[in-house]
Amino acid sequence: MDSTKCLPRLGGDSSFELGLECREIAKTIKTRKIKYFGHIKRHTSFLKDVLEGKIEGSRIRGRQRRQWVDDIAEWTGKGIRQCTVEAQDREKLRSVSCQPLEQGRLRE
Template sequence: MVVGGSNINNIRYADDTVLLATSVEKLQGLVDNVVLESAKRGLCVNTKTTECMIIPVATRLRVLECYVLPVLKYGSETWNVSKEMEKRSNASEMWFLRRFLRIACESHTTNEEVLMKADTERKLMKTIKKQLLQFLGHCMRKDGMEKLAHTGKIAGKRARGRQRLTFLQSIAEWSGRSAIGLIQCTESWNWHKMVADVIR
């Protein structure tokens, strides 16, 4: 395990030691070294309290979803999701999956094969889009500054050049709906159904 550029293969507390390795062969090598060095000092390893634990794929994916992806998605409910951002987000998700499953880039494993091995599907962009729609619905249902910022117009002249993609335009682009249609939909009971249809 590499932390801050340093390779850590053991964690010690009092007379307990945890050995970390990426394969059974490497773990056996560490155990052999511990047994050898302990024997030189008149010590021995208690085999009755020694356990070998292999973290299953499901647990690794759970760690990814609970501790890694939330950091990546922080503040994502306010993002303007462009095609380029969606492409990079999908690439990041696959990179994380490959690292957690220990699949080397040189193995030429396709993304589909990685997803099959993990028994999962692409979830990152679906989750981000769901949060975007939920945040938009929250803003539209309250008569406040947030709703005015999305529906109102800024006084003054239009800037030169290509205009920046607004939050509402961004959602309209990937949801396949018009900005006006989105605003009208947030005020109806069909909003939750639309959110489910978009991320399906």
């Protein structure tokens, strides 16, 4: 018996639609992540402490790991401090979260 799987072939139009769908999903993820950032920054909670917290001790060698807030800075085109200030005002953050930068790519 043959153990290969039969997968449907995608035509030109199907792959184009799949690409558009992936872009829409990525845009939704970016928007929700920016909104969640504002939600965390406006409240005093354990999550805010975790997000801003520093770990005692020395860090490991090599390149620094990418942090969660680095995506926010990249997608908005602003620094973390400026994003934090704008997160206090819901209207400013709402306008930023509706239009995340297109060149900021979603990490895979």
